[in-house]
Amino acid sequence: MSETSNLRIAVLGGGPGGYAAAFLAADLGLQVTLIDGERNPGGVCLYRGCIPSKALLHVAKLIDESRHAKNWGVEFGEPKIDIARLRSFKEGVVDKLTGGLGVLSKQRKVQYIQGRGSFENSTTLRVAKTAGGDEVLSFDRIIIATGSRPAVVPSLKLDTPRMMDSTGALDLKDVPESLLVVGGGYIGLELGTVYAALGAKVSVVEMLPGLLPGADRDLVLPLHKRMEKVFESILLNTTVAAAKEEANGIRVTFDGADVKEREKVFDKVLVSVGRKPNSQIAGLEKTQVKVGPRGFISVNAQLQTEDPSIYAIGDVVGEPMLAHKATHEGRTAVEAIAGHKVAFEPNAIPAVVFTDPEIAWCGLTETQAKNENREIKVAKFPWAASGRALTIDRPEGMTKLLIDPHTERVVGVGIVGAGAGELIAEGVLAIEMGSLANDIALTIHPHPTLSETLMGAAEVFFGTSTDIYRPRR
Numbered sequence: 001m002s003e004t005s006n007l008r009i010a011v012l013g014g015g016p017g018g019y020a021a022a023f024l025a026a027d028l029g030l031q032v033t034l035i036d037g038e039r040n041p042g043g044v045c046l047y048r049g050c051i052p053s054k055a056l057l058h059v060a061k062l063i064d065e066s067r068h069a070k071n072w073g074v075e076f077g078e079p080k081i082d083i084a085r086l087r088s089f090k091e092g093v094v095d096k097l098t099g100g101l102g103v104l105s106k107q108r109k110v111q112y113i114q115g116r117g118s119f120e121n122s123t124t125l126r127v128a129k130t131a132g133g134d135e136v137l138s139f140d141r142i143i144i145a146t147g148s149r150p151a152v153v154p155s156l157k158l159d160t161p162r163m164m165d166s167t168g169a170l171d172l173k174d175v176p177e178s179l180l181v182v183g184g185g186y187i188g189l190e191l192g193t194v195y196a197a198l199g200a201k202v203s204v205v206e207m208l209p210g211l212l213p214g215a216d217r218d219l220v221l222p223l224h225k226r227m228e229k230v231f232e233s234i235l236l237n238t239t240v241a242a243a244k245e246e247a248n249g250i251r252v253t254f255d256g257a258d259v260k261e262r263e264k265v266f267d268k269v270l271v272s273v274g275r276k277p278n279s280q281i282a283g284l285e286k287t288q289v290k291v292g293p294r295g296f297i298s299v300n301a302q303l304q305t306e307d308p309s310i311y312a313i314g315d316v317v318g319e320p321m322l323a324h325k326a327t328h329e330g331r332t333a334v335e336a337i338a339g340h341k342v343a344f345e346p347n348a349i350p351a352v353v354f355t356d357p358e359i360a361w362c363g364l365t366e367t368q369a370k371n372e373n374r375e376i377k378v379a380k381f382p383w384a385a386s387g388r389a390l391t392i393d394r395p396e397g398m399t400k401l402l403i404d405p406h407t408e409r410v411v412g413v414g415i416v417g418a419g420a421g422e423l424i425a426e427g428v429l430a431i432e433m434g435s436l437a438n439d440i441a442l443t444i445h446p447h448p449t450l451s452e453t454l455m456g457a458a459e460v461f462f463g464t465s466t467d468i469y470r471p472r473r
């Protein structure tokens with residue numbers, strides 16, 4: 001038995017970072033306590049993030065396709081929406097997954113405590129139990145996995161059910177006639193897509209000149225075009241200066257050079273302007289943990305904080321605030337604690353926007369390459385040349401590879417189109433494996449699939465694609 005096997009570990013927060021860390025630690029033979037406020041593990045991702053939003057987006061896509069089907073000679077009529085049943089479908093998915101995690105936790109003999117943890121010192125936690133009473137517990141190592149919460153705009157902080165954050169929007173109390181989404185990031189666009197499919201007139205306001213500021217513009221363009229049809233309006237370069245509740249809605253005042261209508265009343269407003277790390281943990285000042293200026297806990301490549309007994313993972317340590325990043329950090333932290341030689345040094349973390357079309361990218365983006373003055377070649381394969389894209393009537397997509405011109409290594413991948421979120425995994429693997437463009441070009445992809453567009457983009461790089469014609473220079 002290794003000398004680490006008797007270590008007692010606490011994991012504070014049961015999200016995709018925390019529960020993965022706790023379960024792996026138990027599998028490695030450590031004694032594990034997992035603390036979270038919910039009845040079962042799951043965190044934001046399962047209870048009020050990734051999972052409920054994707055369940056609703058699945059239904060939104062079905063509604064959209066049923067409307068679109070008349071172009072293919074099939075008419076379904078206007079869908080009738082039973083909001084209570086839709087809500088219970090979504091809640092059923094969440095219950096199944098979180099209940100499953102509860103079972104997995106018991107099977108691993110992880111001590112799960114429902115409650116709120118605070119620090120007494122670097123190795124001691126006080127847990128205020130949901131069931132009542134406090135418990136003070138000591139550990140050899142503590143992993144902070146407390147995640148993040150929606151950022152709040154003080155001028156939009158109205159105490160009314162008409163004003164929602166992402167959690168309120170996912171509750172799906174009703175479908176408002178009009179909805180203003182404040183923030184053109186992925187959460188706002190995904191939830192706006194859901195409400196628009198259910199029949200709300202959705203407007204989006206974004207203070208920057210484009211939607212999804214982190215993504216390359218050529219990826220955003222097809223999405224923007226489609227959203228212009230699905231949404232009532234997209235207001236760019238515009239901020240919300242004020243919001244006031246009135247008898248029949250929230251009166252919003254817009255500000256910005258492009259603003260045409262300065263005031264408008266909306267049934268409901270969804271504020272999704274980013275997320276804040278949950279690093280204000282009671283008693284953290286009694287440890288040596290350092291919190292940076294943006295509220296993220298500072299960690300090294302092993303996810304160890306400035307306090308040798310304390311590790312931190314997931315949204316609370318930094319961008320990108322994504323579930324799969326949190327999980328991998330959780331695994332790395334546990335392996336480091338168990339004495340393995342590990343570091344969290346990914347070459348590519350995929351980002352997916354589950355709108356319609358989807359956008360996904362990994363590794364270097366063109367914007368980043370430009371900002372960092374990095375020499376790259378970009379090879380694009382338009383989906384209009386993909387047989388599969390035409391069979392599903394989605395020719396607006398595009399797949400691109402960013403390639404180092406000297407080594408011919410793939411350093412970035414960007415995809416816009418139906419199912420881009422599934423396709424990007426090949427790009428991540430290619431980058432992590434150090435693939436050359438030729439590796440992708442020479443890999444036989446199944447036909448007819450959208451995955452062929454990755455191979456096609458590699459062929460475009462070499463000028464050998466037979467699916468598109470480029471005159472010889």
Ligand SMILES: Cc1cc2nc3c(=O)[nH]c(=O)nc-3n(C[C@H](O)[C@H](O)[C@H](O)COP(=O)(O)OP(=O)(O)OC[C@H]3O[C@@H](n4cnc5c(N)ncnc54)[C@H](O)[C@@H]3O)c2cc1C
Nearest residue numbers: 013015017043044045049050117147148314315321322323
């Ligand atoms: C609407 C929405 C959609 C999203 N969609 C996606 C997506 O499609 N893909 C994706 O990768 N990411 C998505 N995310 C982001 C994803 O949810 C987060 O990146 C992920 O949940 C972070 O995991 P985590 O383990 O760091 O923490 P979290 O999931 O935030 O979990 C932290 C847990 O710790 C608990 N906690 C906090 N403080 C304490 C304390 N003192 N004591 C005890 N417990 C505490 C919290 O209550 C929470 O349960 C989405 C987020 C939202 C809001």
